Amino acid sequence: MVNTNEINEFMPLREVVFLTLRKSILRGELLPGERLMEISLANKLGVSRTPIREAIRMLEHEGLVVMKPRRGAQVAKITVQELNDVLEVRKSLETLAILKACERMTEENIAAMRRAEKAFEALVADKDSDLTELAEADVAFHDTIYQGTKNRRLIQILANLREQMYRFRIEYLKDAEMRSSLVTEHKAIIEAVCSRDADKAVECITEQIDHQQRAINASIEATSEV
Amino acid sequence: MVNTNEINEFMPLREVVFLTLRKSILRGELLPGERLMEISLANKLGVSRTPIREAIRMLEHEGLVVMKPRRGAQVAKITVQELNDVLEVRKSLETLAILKACERMTEENIAAMRRAEKAFEALVADKDSDLTELAEADVAFHDTIYQGTKNRRLIQILANLREQMYRFRIEYLKDAEMRSSLVTEHKAIIEAVCSRDADKAVECITEQIDHQQRAINASIEATSEV
DNA sequence: CCCAATATTACTGTATACAAAATATTGAGA
DNA sequence: TCTCAATATTTTGTATACAGTAATATTGGG
Numbered sequence: 001m002v003n004t005n006e007i008n009e010f011m012p013l014r015e016v017v018f019l020t021l022r023k024s025i026l027r028g029e030l031l032p033g034e035r036l037m038e039i040s041l042a043n044k045l046g047v048s049r050t051p052i053r054e055a056i057r058m059l060e061h062e063g064l065v066v067m068k069p070r071r072g073a074q075v076a077k078i079t080v081q082e083l084n085d086v087l088e089v090r091k092s093l094e095t096l097a098i099l100k101a102c103e104r105m106t107e108e109n110i111a112a113m114r115r116a117e118k119a120f121e122a123l124v125a126d127k128d129s130d131l132t133e134l135a136e137a138d139v140a141f142h143d144t145i146y147q148g149t150k151n152r153r154l155i156q157i158l159a160n161l162r163e164q165m166y167r168f169r170i171e172y173l174k175d176a177e178m179r180s181s182l183v184t185e186h187k188a189i190i191e192a193v194c195s196r197d198a199d200k201a202v203e204c205i206t207e208q209i210d211h212q213q214r215a216i217n218a219s220i221e222a223t224s225e226v
Numbered sequence: 227m228v229n230t231n232e233i234n235e236f237m238p239l240r241e242v243v244f245l246t247l248r249k250s251i252l253r254g255e256l257l258p259g260e261r262l263m264e265i266s267l268a269n270k271l272g273v274s275r276t277p278i279r280e281a282i283r284m285l286e287h288e289g290l291v292v293m294k295p296r297r298g299a300q301v302a303k304i305t306v307q308e309l310n311d312v313l314e315v316r317k318s319l320e321t322l323a324i325l326k327a328c329e330r331m332t333e334e335n336i337a338a339m340r341r342a343e344k345a346f347e348a349l350v351a352d353k354d355s356d357l358t359e360l361a362e363a364d365v366a367f368h369d370t371i372y373q374g375t376k377n378r379r380l381i382q383i384l385a386n387l388r389e390q391m392y393r394f395r396i397e398y399l400k401d402a403e404m405r406s407s408l409v410t411e412h413k414a415i416i417e418a419v420c421s422r423d424a425d426k427a428v429e430c431i432t433e434q435i436d437h438q439q440r441a442i443n444a445s446i447e448a449t450s451e452v
Numbered sequence: 453c454c455c456a457a458t459a460t461t462a463c464t465g466t467a468t469a470c471a472a473a474a475t476a477t478t479g480a481g482a
Numbered sequence: 483t484c485t486c487a488a489t490a491t492t493t494t495g496t497a498t499a500c501a502g503t504a505a506t507a508t509t510g511g512g
Contacts, residue, residue: 010295012465014283037493048467050276053495057240057280061287069236070473072494085379092322093315100314153311157383238495263463274497279465296503298464 013051018058020045025064025075026166027132032077036065063164080220083168084213090161091209097149097158098189098205102198105148110194113144117186124179134173135166141186145193165216172215181211239277244284246271251290251301252392253358258303262291288386306446309391310439316387317435323375323384324415324431328424331374336420339370343412350405360399361392367412371419391442398441407437 021041024030036056038049045052056073059065065073105113120137123129139162146155162169172178185208192201247267250256262282264275271278282299285291291299331339346363349355365388372381388395398404411434418427 014465039493042467049494050466050468054280054283057283058287061284070494071475082379085377088326088377089319089322089380089383092318096315096318151311151314153308153387154315157315161379240495265463268497275464276496276498296464297505 013047014054014058017041017045017047017051017055021055021059022062022064022163025059026163028167030075032075034075035071036073036075038072062160078164078167080217083165083216083220086161086164087209087213087216090158090165091206091213093154093158093161094205094209095202097146097151097154098193098201099198100151100154101145101148102193102196102201104150105145105193109144109148110190113141113148113190113193116141116144117183117190120186121183124183131170131173134179135170138169138173138182145189148193168216168219169212171219172212175215178215182208185211239273240280240284243267243271243273243277243281247281247285248288248290248389251285252389254393256301258301260301261297262299262301264298289390304390304393306443309394309442309446312387312390313435313439313442316384316391317432317439319380319384319387320431320435321428323372323377323380324419324427325424326377326380327371327374328419328422328427330376331371331419335370335374336416339367339374339416339419342367342370343409343416346412347409350409357396357399360405361396364395364399364408371415374419394442394445395438397445398438401441404441408434411437 021030021036030036038052038056041052042049056065060067060073064076066076067073101109116137120134120141123134123137142162143155143159146158149155185204189201189204189208192198192204247256247262256262264278264282267278268275282291282293286293286299290302292302293299327335342363346360346367349360349363368388369385372384375381411430415427415430415434418424418430
């Protein structure tokens with residue numbers, strides 16, 4: 001819901017705090033299960049407890065923190081079950097998105113998608129681009145598809161579901177082979193969308209998510225992270 | 227995200243305020259565009275501004291209120307476009323839900339679904355049952371399906387999308403013919419799920435949503451509500 | 453009587469204060 | 483030394499206070 005990423009000086013502190021905390025959680029600086037203590041956060045960020053609390057309410061609604069009654073907030077632990085729940089929903093909505101994108105993408109949307117893909121490809125080729133950059137670029141590519149659906153609610157929900165999986169996406173981006181296969185998959189998607197071949201596009205996106213699902217589950221098994 | 231509907235005395239005030247305000251918005255007591263002024267709400271509900279503000283953060287994230295910079299919150303105006311966006315997503319996720327329900331519903335889940343249908347049918351038969359009751363019963367029926375998916379995230383998102391349309395669901399429940407056709411549709415769904423006939427079930431649910439979509443759009447055209 | 457400039461009000465955004473509950477600590481007795 | 487209860491500390495949940503800004507009312511000139 002909150003999407004004005006441009007930090008301007010009139011942004012309420014709660015927004016700044018929200019963005020800061022979210023980033024910390026997704027980057028893994030705040031670990032699952034870790035308590036978010038208001039006073040120490042307030043001191044650390046140099047604000048009072050009020051904006052901290054309001055930011056926590058927003059994070060709670062996004063599912064990144066959970067409230068323990070009378071114990072305050074802690075970073076949500078994501079279970080394998082929850083991850084697969086999210087992936088199940090994502091698969092359905094990514095399919096919807098690519099279908100609608102095939103119908104509705106304008107030439108301008110398509111051009112943006114091509115540019116995003118080029119940027120991603122460049123980062124993959126560059127040996128010392130960092131994972132955060134790569135993740136951002138991948139997000140940017142998929143965002144161009146979401147934008148192409150012209151469905152704001154769909155865009156919002158997909159963005160939110162993606163957030164839930166940030167840590168794991170980073171994980172599978174570590175694999176060089178995975179990265180180059182992503183490039184191939186992106187290109188296939190572009191081609192399908194350009195020729196308005198909905199079936200083909202759905203096939204591509206389904207494959208990509210299955211791919212992700214396997215990689216993520218494997219990575220979880222490996223680290224036995226629950 | 228917030229789903230503990232049982233109001234117990236240890237529920238934080240922000241939850242109580244959140245539920246109260248949400249109900250007011252969905253029931254139409256707070257009209258779209260109306261400002262939510264913290265002090266007057268605080269006085270009206272007999273609490274301080276703090277829990278009011280936290281509840282507003284939650285409503286904001288749920289999309290029921292929008293923040294105007296330095297002007298506070300106002301009830302979100304829902305446009306025809308947004309409504310159709312929601313319906314598009316809902317159709318996709320209701321389809322996923324019924325598919326998974328066909329796979330995963332236990333005998334107990336099915337029994338609950340039958341009970342919910344019976345209750346709804348009884349209310350439709352009863353001439354002086356009110357709309358709120360009917361809406362609740364319809365919600366309860368569909369909830370049994372959602373529960374059958376065993377996918378908590380899906381359950382949560384569908385519940386949220388449904389909230390967005392509360393006002394309009396009430397609208398089409400006013401039509402007696404609509405109500406009896408709902409009963410028929412519910413029965414068809416039950417039959418399909420019981421025989422684990424996924425295709426049939428998807429067909430039923432798709433039809434029901436198309437039905438809803440037409441009714442809602444008609445009702446909007448009629449009242450020229452934008 | 454109308455309009456513009458200014459004064460006032462009302463409201464949000466943020467900080468702080470206070471009370472109650474949960475947790476940690478301490479110390480006495482076995 | 484271990485256990486358990488009494489006490490201290492921490493932390494949340496809620497209320498209130500204060501500052502700055504946007505909206506509104508007021509006043510005075512034309």
